[in-house]
Amino acid sequence: MSEKVNFKYKDFLIENVLKLKSDKPEKEVVAQLNLIQRKTIDKPVITVSINSSSIISGVQKLKTDIEEYLVDRNIDAEIIPVGSLGLSSLEPVISIQLPGKTRLFYKKVLPENVISILDGSFNNFIQEENILGQLKNDIQDAWEQVPFLDELAYFQNQQRLILKNCGFINPESIEEYIASGGYKSFYKVISKNTPEEVCDIIEKSMLRGRGGEGYLTGKKWKIAYKTPSDQKYLICNAGESDPGAFMERLLIESDPHKVVEGIAISAYAIGVKKAYIYIESEYDLAIERVKNAIAQAKEFGLLGHDILESGYNLEIIIKKGAGAYVCGEETALISSLEGKRGKPHSKPPYPATKGLYNQPTVVNNIETLVNVPIIIEKGIEWYKSVGTKDSKGTKVFSISGKVEYTGLVEIEMGTKLRDVIFRVAGGIKNGKRFKAVHIGGPSGGSLTEKHLDTLIDYESIMLTGVSLGSSGMVVLDEDNCIIDMVKYFMNFMQKESCGICIPCREGTRRMHEILENISKRPKDENGHTTLQRFKGVMQLESLAEVLKDTSMCGLGKKASNPVLSTLKWFRDEYEEHIFERNCEAGVCQELRTFEIDVDVCNGCTLCAKKCPTGAIFGTVKNVHFIVQDKCIGCGICFETCKFSAIISK
Amino acid sequence: MLIDIEVNNKKIQAKKGETILETLNRNGIKVPTLCRMDGFTPTGACRMCVVEAEGKSGLIPSCSYQIEEPIKIRTHSPRVIQARKMLVELLLSNHPDDCLYCASNGNCQLQDLAVELNIRERRISGEKTKASLDQSSPGIVRDPAKCILCGRCVRVCEEVMNVFTFDFYKRGNKTAIATSMNKDLNFSNCINCGQCLLVCPTGALYEKTNLDIVQQMLNNTDVTVIAQYSPSISVSIADELGLRSGKDINGVLNAVLRRIGFNKVFDTSFAADVAIFEQSAELADRIKNDENLPMMSSCCPGWIKYMEQSHPDMIDHISTTKSPQQILGTLIKSYFAQREDISPEKIFSISIMPCTAKKFEAQREEMTHKGISDIDVVLTTRELLKLIKLYGVDAQSLDEEMPDIPFNTRSSAGKMVSVTGGVAEGVARTLNYHLTGKELPNIKITKLRGFKDRKEVSVKIGKQEIGIAVVSGLKSANKLIAEIREGKSDIHFIEIMACPGGCINGGGQAFNNDEKTLKARSKTIYDLDDKEAINVAHKNSNLISLYNEFLGEQLSEKCIKLLHTKYSKRDVLL
Amino acid sequence: MPDLDEILEKYPFVQRDNLIPVLQDIQDEFGYLSEEAIVKVGKYLNLPTVKIYGLATFYHHFRFIAKGKYHIKICNGTSCHVNSNILIINELEKKLGIKDEEITKDGLFSLEETTCMAACGEGPVMAVNDKYFTNLTIEKVAEIIDSYKSMEE
Structure with missing residues (x-):
C-alpha cells in the first residue's frame, strides 16, 4: 500500500460526483462510475477478502496461490483486496467476476480447493460446495441456480447501512468509495450547513451514542460546540478492548473511508480542527488501512487546510492504544491520550466541557460516528423511520460463540434477539441446545431463552438488566457453564480495573474469588474454605450492589453486571453449584467426581500414589477405589491413569 | 453566589462551585475521607466520602463534586453507611491482621474508620496481596502489604517535593505503589525527607526505628x-x-x-x-x-x-x-x-x-x-x-x-x-x-x-x-x-x-x-x-x-x- | 537495528503525549523496554523515570523482558473461552513450563494471552510469531510445540 497511487479519476470524481448539483448524473458519468465500481468490467476481477479473520484462516497464502494460478495460465485478471462481508467463520471469502456476468462469492476457499474453484469459474462451472452466492447487478447477466446474496438468510434479516460497503469495495481505494456515494455527505455539509445546523440534524435524528448509556449524540455535540474555546477535540473511540468483540476492527478494515467521513462531518459540527482516532495498536491492518484512507483523503483535499474551498481545516491523527480495557471509558481514554496512565476521573466535569488538555472534547464510539454520513445522506425523516420509537437506526454486533456463523451482523433496532441468533447467525452449531446469550462483554449481562423475543433496542434491553454497551454478542449452548462465563469476565475485570478506586479494585477481586470458590469443592469439609464459600455466596449480591453504587467510572459500575444479571436469570445454576456442588455442563473441573471402573482397573497403584489427599485405596494388582469424602476433585488420578479406568462424572 | 441545598432534610447554603465536602465541613457535618489531603485537588479515588444525592443513580463523591445547582443530599443514610462499611471491609480483606504489632497502631486512619463504622467481624475474606517489606533505606521502611493505594505519598512526593520517587505501578488487582523500575528504596531517588510517611494513613510507610x-x-x-x-x-x-x-x-x-x-x-x-x-x-x-x-x-x-x-x-x-x-x-x-x-x-x-x-x-x-x-x-x-x-x-x-x-x-x-x-x-x-x-x-x-x-x-x-x-x-x-x-x-x-x-x-x-x-x-x-x-x-x-x-x-x-x-x-x- | 536516538528523533517535540508512541516504537524495534531505554526516554521527554515505568506497567502491551525466539500468543477472548481454550492454555503452560508474560529459560518460547483475535469461528486460536493455528485441540498444541522444539535440536 505504500507505493504512491496515481489517482486516475481524482478530478472527475471531485467535479462530477462530489460537487454535482443535480441528483441525476449524466449518462457518461454513470458509465464511468460503473467502471470504477466494477459494475462493468473488461477483464476478469477476483476480489480477495483480506481482514483479520481471513488472515488467520490463511488468506495470504491463498492470495499468492491465486496470483501464481493466473500467471501460470496466462490469464489477464485483476486481483482486488476487499474487507470482510461479516461472515468471519466462512473466511477466506473470494469473489470472481467475469466480464458480462455478476460477481460470484465463494466461501472457505483454501489452498487445497482454490484451483478447482478458479478452474471452474473460468470455465463457467461452479463448485457448489464453496459457493456463497452472487451479487445482484442490474446491468449484468446473473448465473443460473446460484442464490443472490441478499436472498441468503444471513443477509435477508439484516439491514446493512453501516456495513453496506463491507466486503464489496476495495478499502484501499478512495475512488471506489467516492464512486459509491462516499464523501458526498461531507461535502454537502461543509458547503451548505453551519456547524450548528449539523448538530441540529443529528439531534433531531435521535441518534444515540452506541458506546455506553445511549446519550443523544447531537445533544453532546452541542454542549461541546457551545463551550467557548479556541481548541476543541473529537476523539473517535475505536479501542474495542472488549475481549470478545471485533466489530470496530473489521469495520475499519473493510470501510475505512466511511470512518474518516464520519469523523470529518462530526468534527465540523462540533467546531473541531483536530480529531483523533484511538485504535488498539494490535490492529495492524486496521491502522494501516485507516492511515491510508486519511492520506488519500488529504490527497483529494478532503482533509487538511481549506477543505474543498470551504475554509474549514481538519487534521485526523491516529493514536495507538497500548492495551487497557478501561480506556474505553472516555475520561480514561483522555488520560491515555495525554500520555498518562489510563486513569478515569470523576464526572462532572464532563469531557464535553473539560476534556483533553482541559478543552471541550467529544468522545464518540466509532459506530456512532459512521451513522452520521448516513443520516446526512438520507435525511432525518428517513433515518427516523428505521428502528423503534426511541432507538433509531441499526445496531452492529460481532456475534460469536456457539452459533453457525460468527462475524458481524447489522440489524434494525427493534429486531428480536431470536432472529439475530437463529436467522442471521444460523442458530446453534452442531444441533446443540441454546442456553444463553451474553451481550456487552465484561460490562454486559446474560439473557436466557425466555428473553429471545426481547427486542434489541436501548429500552427493551435495559429492562432485562443488561445494557447495549459494547457490540459483543456471545452465544452459549448447553455445554457452557454460566458460572464459568461470569468467572471469566470477573477475572478479566479484576485485571483490567485501573486499580484506583477501592470498590472496583478490591471488589472485583473478591467477587472473582467467590465465584472461584463456588466452582470448586471445598478442600476440607470442616476447613476454612467451606466457611469462605458460604460467606462469599452471601456477600456476592451486596458486593455487586456496592460496586455499582460507589465505583468511580463506568468500568466499576458495570463490572458487576454479569453477576447481577446471571444471579437474576440463572439462579438455578448458581444453586446447583453451591448446594449440589455440581456443574451440569461439566465445565467447572474442580466440581467433578471420579470413580474407578472396576472392570478396567488393573491395580497399578499409580493413582493412589499421586492422589494429593490420599483418597484412593487399593493394593497392588487389585482394583482400587476412591473415598468420595476425601476426594477434592483435582483430577490428577484421571490424568495419571494410563488405562482410562478413572471415570469423571 | 449562594445556593440553597438540602442536607439530611435540613436546608443549608452552599457557595457555588465549592465541593459538597467543603459545604458539609463548614456546616459541621463530618464525612470520612481516605485519599483526600488539605491543599490538594481531590481525586475522588477512595470513594469513602460518597453521599446519596436525589436524582443520581449511584452515590457521588462529596470531595470532588462541585455544587452548581440546588441538590438534595443524604450523608448518612443506610445506603451510604452500608457502602462505606463495605469499602472499609474490602480494604481490610486485603490487609494484614497485625494491628497490635503495627508501627501505626493507634495512629491509623483505617483503624479509626473500622472503629467508626463499627466493623467487628471479618465478613469478607480472600487472598491477600503478597508484598515484601522494604527495609533497605536508612530512614524509611515501606510495607506494601499495608498500603491501601490512596496515592497520598505519590502526590506529596510529586506535587510538593518534585522528587518523583513513587508512582502507581501495574493495574487491576496487581496495582501497587513502586519506585522507578521497582528498585528498593535505598537504590531509588528517595531523599528520605519523610513527607510521605506524614501523610500515609496506615502503617505502609514508617521510619526505620533505632530504639x-x-x-x-x-x-x-x-x-x-x-x-x-x-x-x-x-x-x-x-x-x-x-x-x-x-x-x-x-x-x-x-x-x-x-x-x-x-x-x-x-x-x-x-x-x-x-x-x-x-x-x-x-x-x-x-x-x-x-x-x-x-x-x-x-x-x-x-x-x-x-x-x-x-x-x-x-x-x-x-x-x-x-x-x-x-x-x-x-x-x-x-x-x-x-x-x-x-x-x-x-x-x-x-x-x-x-x-x-x-x-x-x-x-x-x-x-x-x-x-x-x-x-x-x-x-x-x-x-x-x-x-x-x-x-x-x-x-x-x-x-x-x-x-x-x-x-x-x-x-x-x-x-x-x-x-x-x-x-x-x-x-x-x-x-x-x-x-x-x-x-x-x-x-x-x-x-x-x-x-x-x-x-x-x-x-x-x-x-x-x-x-x-x-x-x-x-x-x-x-x-x-x-x-x-x-x-x-x-x-x-x-x-x-x-x-x-x-x-x-x-x-x-x-x-x-x-x-x-x-x-x-x-x-x-x-x-x-x-x-x-x-x-x-x-x-x-x-x-x-x-x-x-x-x-x-x-x-x-x-x-x-x-x-x-x-x-x-x-x-x-x- | 536502529538505536534509540533514531527513534527519539522522530519525535522532535518534547511533549508528554508522545510518551506512549515513543515507547511503542521502542518496543516494536527491540521487543521490550529496557531500563536503559526508559532512562533515555525520560531524559528526552523530560519526565521522571518512575512516571514512565508507572505508565508502561499500566498498559499490558508493554513488556520488560525480551520475547522468546518463538513468541506464542494465545487468544483468551470470550469466544475462545467458551470454546474451552482453558484446556489449550493449560497444555501450553504445562508443555513450556511458563505462564502468561513469561519466557522459557532457554529463551526459545514466550507466552502471551491476548484478547479477541477476530477468528471466533475457528477458536481456540493461537499464533507463533506470525503463523496462526486454528481449531486447536490439546493434541494439536502438543504437536505444534514439539515441532518447534525439534526444529531447535
Whole structure:
C-alpha cells in the first residue's frame, strides 16, 4: 500500500460526483462510475477478502496461490483486496467476476480447493460446495441456480447501512468509495450547513451514542460546540478492548473511508480542527488501512487546510492504544491520550466541557460516528423511520460463540434477539441446545431463552438488566457453564480495573474469588474454605450492589453486571453449584467426581500414589477405589491413569 | 453566589462551585475521607466520602463534586453507611491482621474508620496481596502489604517535593505503589525527607526505628551515652506531653533526657550557631572572590541528596559546612572527648531530629572517620516520644534544667534554623559581622519569615546589596534552580529546606502537623528572638571559647577538617 | 537495528503525549523496554523515570523482558473461552513450563494471552510469531510445540 497511487479519476470524481448539483448524473458519468465500481468490467476481477479473520484462516497464502494460478495460465485478471462481508467463520471469502456476468462469492476457499474453484469459474462451472452466492447487478447477466446474496438468510434479516460497503469495495481505494456515494455527505455539509445546523440534524435524528448509556449524540455535540474555546477535540473511540468483540476492527478494515467521513462531518459540527482516532495498536491492518484512507483523503483535499474551498481545516491523527480495557471509558481514554496512565476521573466535569488538555472534547464510539454520513445522506425523516420509537437506526454486533456463523451482523433496532441468533447467525452449531446469550462483554449481562423475543433496542434491553454497551454478542449452548462465563469476565475485570478506586479494585477481586470458590469443592469439609464459600455466596449480591453504587467510572459500575444479571436469570445454576456442588455442563473441573471402573482397573497403584489427599485405596494388582469424602476433585488420578479406568462424572 | 441545598432534610447554603465536602465541613457535618489531603485537588479515588444525592443513580463523591445547582443530599443514610462499611471491609480483606504489632497502631486512619463504622467481624475474606517489606533505606521502611493505594505519598512526593520517587505501578488487582523500575528504596531517588510517611494513613510507610540499640546503650555503663536534640524539638512536642501546644520546653526536655538516662544532653542549637558562623564566613569568602555563587545552605540532608542526584553539576554551590547535627557529632567525639578525657570509641552519640533524612545523613561515608561515626544513631521526634513513654517520664512534674557544658549556650539565631527562613536570617546577621565587623542595624528580616514556599529579599551589607532567597518544599527549590540556570544572578545565598515550612514540619515530627500547630511552633521560636539578648551566632559565648581553645579562626585548617565536608554525584534513576 | 536516538528523533517535540508512541516504537524495534531505554526516554521527554515505568506497567502491551525466539500468543477472548481454550492454555503452560508474560529459560518460547483475535469461528486460536493455528485441540498444541522444539535440536 505504500507505493504512491496515481489517482486516475481524482478530478472527475471531485467535479462530477462530489460537487454535482443535480441528483441525476449524466449518462457518461454513470458509465464511468460503473467502471470504477466494477459494475462493468473488461477483464476478469477476483476480489480477495483480506481482514483479520481471513488472515488467520490463511488468506495470504491463498492470495499468492491465486496470483501464481493466473500467471501460470496466462490469464489477464485483476486481483482486488476487499474487507470482510461479516461472515468471519466462512473466511477466506473470494469473489470472481467475469466480464458480462455478476460477481460470484465463494466461501472457505483454501489452498487445497482454490484451483478447482478458479478452474471452474473460468470455465463457467461452479463448485457448489464453496459457493456463497452472487451479487445482484442490474446491468449484468446473473448465473443460473446460484442464490443472490441478499436472498441468503444471513443477509435477508439484516439491514446493512453501516456495513453496506463491507466486503464489496476495495478499502484501499478512495475512488471506489467516492464512486459509491462516499464523501458526498461531507461535502454537502461543509458547503451548505453551519456547524450548528449539523448538530441540529443529528439531534433531531435521535441518534444515540452506541458506546455506553445511549446519550443523544447531537445533544453532546452541542454542549461541546457551545463551550467557548479556541481548541476543541473529537476523539473517535475505536479501542474495542472488549475481549470478545471485533466489530470496530473489521469495520475499519473493510470501510475505512466511511470512518474518516464520519469523523470529518462530526468534527465540523462540533467546531473541531483536530480529531483523533484511538485504535488498539494490535490492529495492524486496521491502522494501516485507516492511515491510508486519511492520506488519500488529504490527497483529494478532503482533509487538511481549506477543505474543498470551504475554509474549514481538519487534521485526523491516529493514536495507538497500548492495551487497557478501561480506556474505553472516555475520561480514561483522555488520560491515555495525554500520555498518562489510563486513569478515569470523576464526572462532572464532563469531557464535553473539560476534556483533553482541559478543552471541550467529544468522545464518540466509532459506530456512532459512521451513522452520521448516513443520516446526512438520507435525511432525518428517513433515518427516523428505521428502528423503534426511541432507538433509531441499526445496531452492529460481532456475534460469536456457539452459533453457525460468527462475524458481524447489522440489524434494525427493534429486531428480536431470536432472529439475530437463529436467522442471521444460523442458530446453534452442531444441533446443540441454546442456553444463553451474553451481550456487552465484561460490562454486559446474560439473557436466557425466555428473553429471545426481547427486542434489541436501548429500552427493551435495559429492562432485562443488561445494557447495549459494547457490540459483543456471545452465544452459549448447553455445554457452557454460566458460572464459568461470569468467572471469566470477573477475572478479566479484576485485571483490567485501573486499580484506583477501592470498590472496583478490591471488589472485583473478591467477587472473582467467590465465584472461584463456588466452582470448586471445598478442600476440607470442616476447613476454612467451606466457611469462605458460604460467606462469599452471601456477600456476592451486596458486593455487586456496592460496586455499582460507589465505583468511580463506568468500568466499576458495570463490572458487576454479569453477576447481577446471571444471579437474576440463572439462579438455578448458581444453586446447583453451591448446594449440589455440581456443574451440569461439566465445565467447572474442580466440581467433578471420579470413580474407578472396576472392570478396567488393573491395580497399578499409580493413582493412589499421586492422589494429593490420599483418597484412593487399593493394593497392588487389585482394583482400587476412591473415598468420595476425601476426594477434592483435582483430577490428577484421571490424568495419571494410563488405562482410562478413572471415570469423571 | 449562594445556593440553597438540602442536607439530611435540613436546608443549608452552599457557595457555588465549592465541593459538597467543603459545604458539609463548614456546616459541621463530618464525612470520612481516605485519599483526600488539605491543599490538594481531590481525586475522588477512595470513594469513602460518597453521599446519596436525589436524582443520581449511584452515590457521588462529596470531595470532588462541585455544587452548581440546588441538590438534595443524604450523608448518612443506610445506603451510604452500608457502602462505606463495605469499602472499609474490602480494604481490610486485603490487609494484614497485625494491628497490635503495627508501627501505626493507634495512629491509623483505617483503624479509626473500622472503629467508626463499627466493623467487628471479618465478613469478607480472600487472598491477600503478597508484598515484601522494604527495609533497605536508612530512614524509611515501606510495607506494601499495608498500603491501601490512596496515592497520598505519590502526590506529596510529586506535587510538593518534585522528587518523583513513587508512582502507581501495574493495574487491576496487581496495582501497587513502586519506585522507578521497582528498585528498593535505598537504590531509588528517595531523599528520605519523610513527607510521605506524614501523610500515609496506615502503617505502609514508617521510619526505620533505632530504639532498640539506644536502650541497649543506655544500659551499658561502659559507654557515655550522649543525646543532642534539634532546635525544633523543644517547640514541637509540648502537646504530646500534655503541655500547651507550641510551648518551648527546652529546659524540661533536658531534664526528661537526663531522667531517661543519657549521660550528657546537648542542644543542637549550639552547633547551629557554629554552622551559621562557618557558613557565613564561607559565604563572605565566596562573595569576596565572586565564586560559586549563589551559595546554598547545607543543613538539610534531603536537599543535599537531591542536589547530588539531580543537579550534580551544581554541587559546588552548596556550602561545605556540615549540618548542625554533624558538627555537634564531630565536636562531641573530638573537642568534648578530649576535654573530658573519654576515648571516642566509648562515646555513643545519638541525635534526636524531626527528620528521617538525618538518619541517612549520619551514615554517609563522609561522616565517618577511621570507623568512628560522628553520630551513632538518629532518632526522630516520634521515637523520642516513645522513649519518654517507655521510661515513664512525667514531663509535667519536672523542673527546667540546662544542657551540659561545654555546649550549653546558644543564640536565638541558632534556634531559628528550625523554621523556613531561619538559617538565612542568622547567616545574614553573621555575614554582616564577617564582612563589616559590625552588627546589622536591623537584625529582624521579616521578609524572610512566614510559610510562603519562596521568599526573596535584598539586604544591604556594607556597601553591597546581598540577595537572599529562601525556599522550602523542593518544588519551589527546583523552580529557583531552573531560574538560576537561566541566568538569574541577583542572589548570593539560598536557604533550602526540603520540607515545606522547614524542620518544624519535618518528616520525623509528631503527626499533628496541621497549619495551626505549625504556626504556633513558628511563633514560639520568633518570640524567643524578640525576648532574648543574644541574637547572633557569633556572640554565643561557648562558641567563642570553642574557637579560642580548639578550632582557631573560622575556616581554619582544623575547621575545614572537622566542620566541613564534600559532596559527590550520585547515580540513581531519576 | 536502529538505536534509540533514531527513534527519539522522530519525535522532535518534547511533549508528554508522545510518551506512549515513543515507547511503542521502542518496543516494536527491540521487543521490550529496557531500563536503559526508559532512562533515555525520560531524559528526552523530560519526565521522571518512575512516571514512565508507572505508565508502561499500566498498559499490558508493554513488556520488560525480551520475547522468546518463538513468541506464542494465545487468544483468551470470550469466544475462545467458551470454546474451552482453558484446556489449550493449560497444555501450553504445562508443555513450556511458563505462564502468561513469561519466557522459557532457554529463551526459545514466550507466552502471551491476548484478547479477541477476530477468528471466533475457528477458536481456540493461537499464533507463533506470525503463523496462526486454528481449531486447536490439546493434541494439536502438543504437536505444534514439539515441532518447534525439534526444529531447535
